[in-house]
Amino acid sequence: QVLLDRxxxxxxxxxxxxxxxxxxxxxxxxxxxxxLLDRxxxxxxxxxxxxxxxxxxxxxxxxxxxxxLLDxxxxxxxxxxxxxxxxxxxxxxxxxxxxxxLLDRxxxxxxxxxxxxxxxxxxxxxxFxxxxxxxLDRxxxxxxxxxxxxxxxxxxxxxxxxxxxxLFLNRGVxxxxxxxxxxxxxxxxxxxxxxxxxxxLLDRxxxxxxxxxxxxxxxxxxxxxxxxxIVQMLLDRxxxxxxxxxxxxxxxxxxCxxxYDDVxQVLLDRxxxxxxxxxxxxxxxxxxxxxxxxxxxxxLLDRxxxxxxxxxxxxxxxxxxxxxxYDDIxQVLLDRxxxxxxxxxxxxxxxxxxxxxxxxxxxxxLLDRxxxxxxxxxxxxxxxxxxx
Numbered sequence: 001q002v003l004l005d006r007x008x009x010x011x012x013x014x015x016x017x018x019x020x021x022x023x024x025x026x027x028x029x030x031x032x033x034x035x036l037l038d039r040x041x042x043x044x045x046x047x048x049x050x051x052x053x054x055x056x057x058x059x060x061x062x063x064x065x066x067x068x069l070l071d072x073x074x075x076x077x078x079x080x081x082x083x084x085x086x087x088x089x090x091x092x093x094x095x096x097x098x099x100x101x102l103l104d105r106x107x108x109x110x111x112x113x114x115x116x117x118x119x120x121x122x123x124x125x126x127x128f129x130x131x132x133x134x135x136l137d138r139x140x141x142x143x144x145x146x147x148x149x150x151x152x153x154x155x156x157x158x159x160x161x162x163x164x165x166x167l168f169l170n171r172g173v174x175x176x177x178x179x180x181x182x183x184x185x186x187x188x189x190x191x192x193x194x195x196x197x198x199x200x201l202l203d204r205x206x207x208x209x210x211x212x213x214x215x216x217x218x219x220x221x222x223x224x225x226x227x228x229x230i231v232q233m234l235l236d237r238x239x240x241x242x243x244x245x246x247x248x249x250x251x252x253x254x255x256c257x258x259x260y261d262d263v264x265q266v267l268l269d270r271x272x273x274x275x276x277x278x279x280x281x282x283x284x285x286x287x288x289x290x291x292x293x294x295x296x297x298x299x300l301l302d303r304x305x306x307x308x309x310x311x312x313x314x315x316x317x318x319x320x321x322x323x324x325x326y327d328d329i330x331q332v333l334l335d336r337x338x339x340x341x342x343x344x345x346x347x348x349x350x351x352x353x354x355x356x357x358x359x360x361x362x363x364x365x366l367l368d369r370x371x372x373x374x375x376x377x378x379x380x381x382x383x384x385x386x387x388x
Contacts, residue, residue, distance in 0.1 A: 001035065010039045017056065018048030025065050026056035033065050043074045050089065051081020058086040058102065061095035066102070076107050083122065084114020092122040096131055109138045116155065117147020124152040124168075127161040142171045149188065150180020158188035162196050165189075169204050176207050182221065183213020190230055191221035198222075198230050208237045215254065216246020223251040223267065226260035231267070241272045248287070249279020256284040256300070259293035264300070274303045281320070282312030289329055290320035297321075297329050307338050314353070315345020322350040322366065325359035330366070340369045347386065348378025356386035363387075 004010060010020060017023035021041040024032040033053075037043065043053065050056035054074040057065040059082075066086070070076065076086060083089035087107040090098040092115070099119075103109065109119060116122035120140040123131040125148075132152075136142065142152060149155035153173045156164035165185075169175065175185060182188035186206040189197040191214075198218075202208065208218060215221035219239040222230040224247075231251070235241060241251060248254035252272040255263040257280075264284075268274065274284060281287035285305040288296040297317075301307065307317060314320035318338040321329040330350070334340060340350065347353035351371040354362035356379075363383075367373065373383060380386035 004039050010036055010041045011045065013047060016049055019045045021045065022048050022050060022053045022056045025053040025062065025069065026050065026060055028060060028062045028065065030064055030068070033068060037072055043069055043072045044078060046078065046080055049082055052078050054078065054086045055081045055083060055089045058095065058098050059083065059089035059093060061090065061093060061098055063097050063101065066098050070105050076102060076105055077111065079113055082115055085111045087111065087119045088114045088116060088122045091119040091131055091135065092116060092126060094126050094128040094131060099131055099134065103138055109135055109140045110144060112146055115148055118144050120144060120152045121147045121149060121155045124161065124164055125149065125155040125159055127159050127164065129163055132164055132167065136171065142168055142173045143177060145179055148181055151177050153177065153185045154180050154182060154188045157185040157194065157197050157201065158182060158192050160192055160194040160197065162200065165197050165200060175201055175204050176210060178212055181214055184210050186210065187213045187215055187218045187221045190218040190227070190234065191215060191225060193225050193227040193230065195230055198233060202237055208234055208239045209243065211245055214247055217243045219243065219251045220246045220248060220254045223263050224248060224254040224258060226255070226258050226263055228262045228266060231263050235270050241267055241270050242276060244278050247280060250276050252276065252284045253279045253281055253287045256287040256293065256296050257281065257291055259288070259291050259296055261295045261299060264296050268303050274300055274305045275309065277311060280312065283309050285309065285317045286312050286314060286320045289317040289333070290314060290324060292324050292326040292329060294328055294332065297332060301336055307333060307336055308342060310342070310344045313346055316342050318342065318350045319345045319347055319353045322362050323347065323353035323357055325354065325357050325362055327361045327365060330362050334369050340366055340371045341375065343377060346379050349375050351375065351383045352378050352380060352386045355383040356380060
C-alpha cells in the first residue's frame with residue numbers, strides 16, 4: 001500500500017516472478033492480489049517462472065486466488081512458463097480443487113506445452129490417480145505425445161504408479177509409443193526398478209528390444225540401476241544382451257559403471273561380450289576400473305577382458321584406475337599384464353593421471369613397475385606438470 005501510494009509501478013516487469021501480481025499469487029497473499037488488481041495490475045501479464053499469475057497460483061494450489069484471477073478475466077488458456085498452462089501446473093502438484101475449477105471454467109484438457117507436455121502426463125508423473133481419472137473423463141487423449149516423458153504411460157511407468165499403468169493399458173494406450181527421456185514405457189519402468197510394471201508391460205506386448213532413450217534399451221536401463229531381477233526377466237523374454245546404444249553403449253558397461261557384480265555375472269553368463277567397445281568408457285573393464293570396483297574388475301579379467309584395450313576418455317583401464325587413485329585395482333591390472341607405459345586418453349599415461357590426482361601410492365607403484373617419469377603428452381604434457 002505504501003509503495004503504491006508513493007508511485008510504485010504496479011506493472012513493473014523484472015525478477016523471478018516478472019511481476020508483483022505473479023509474486024503475490026504464488027505466495028498465496030489474497031489481500032495483496034486484490035490490492036494489486038484494484039490498482040490496475042495486468043491480470044494477463046506474461047513472463048517469469050510461471051508465465052503468468054494464474055499459473056503461479058495454480059501451481060501452489062491457491063484456490064481463492066485462482067478464482068479471483070479468473071473473475072478478473074485471467075486468460076485460462078494462456079501459454080508459457082514452466083508448465084505451459086495453469087491446468088498442467090495444478091495437475092503436476094495434485095491440486096484437485098483447482099483443477100476442477102479450471103476445467104469448469106473452460107480450461108483445454110489437451111493443451112500442449114510445458115515440462116510435461118500436457119496435464120495428463122503431469123498428473124501421471126505425480127501418481128495422482130483421481131486427477132488422472134478426472135482428466136480422462138474430460139476427454140484427454142491417453143496417447144498424447146510430448147513433454148519430458150513422451151507420454152502419460154511413460155511418466156507413470158517411471159514413477160512406479162502401477163495402478164495408473166493398468167488404467168492406461170485398459171484405455172488402449174500404445175504400450176510401445178516412442179519418445180521422451182527414456183524412449184518408451186518399458187525402459188522407463190526398468191530404469192526405475194519397478195518390477196511389477198515391467199512384468200505388466202511385457203505381458204501387454206511391450207517390445208523388449210525397443211531402442212531409443214537415454215539408456216538405449218530396457219536391459220541397459222535395468223543394468224545401470226543394478227536391478228538384477230528385472231535384468232533376468234528381460235533376458236528371459238528375449239532381450240538382446242549385446243544390444244548397442246545409449247549412454248553406456250551396452251548393458252554390460254552400464255552394470256560395470258555402477259559396480260553391480262551380480263548383474264555383471266548374469267550378463268556374462270547370458271553371453272555378453274566382455275570386450276564390446278562402445279559408450280562413455282569404451283569398455284566394461286575401463287568402466288569398472290574408473291569406478292573402483294575391484295570385484296567387477298577381477299570378474300571381467302577372469303572372463304577374458306582385454307586388459308590393454310584402448311579408447312574412451314581415460315584411454316585404458318590402467319589410466320582409469322590411476323585417475324581415481326584405486327591402488328588395489330592398479331596392482332591387479334599390473335599383475336595381470338597391463339602396459340604401464342601405454343599412451344592414450346586425456347592424461348596420455350597412467351602416471352600422469354595419478355600425478356594429477358595427487359595419488360602418491362599409485363605414483364610410487366607405477367614408477368616401481370617401470371613407468372616412464374618423463375613421458376610427454378596428454379593435457380598436462382608430463383607427470384611433473386600434472387602434479388604441479
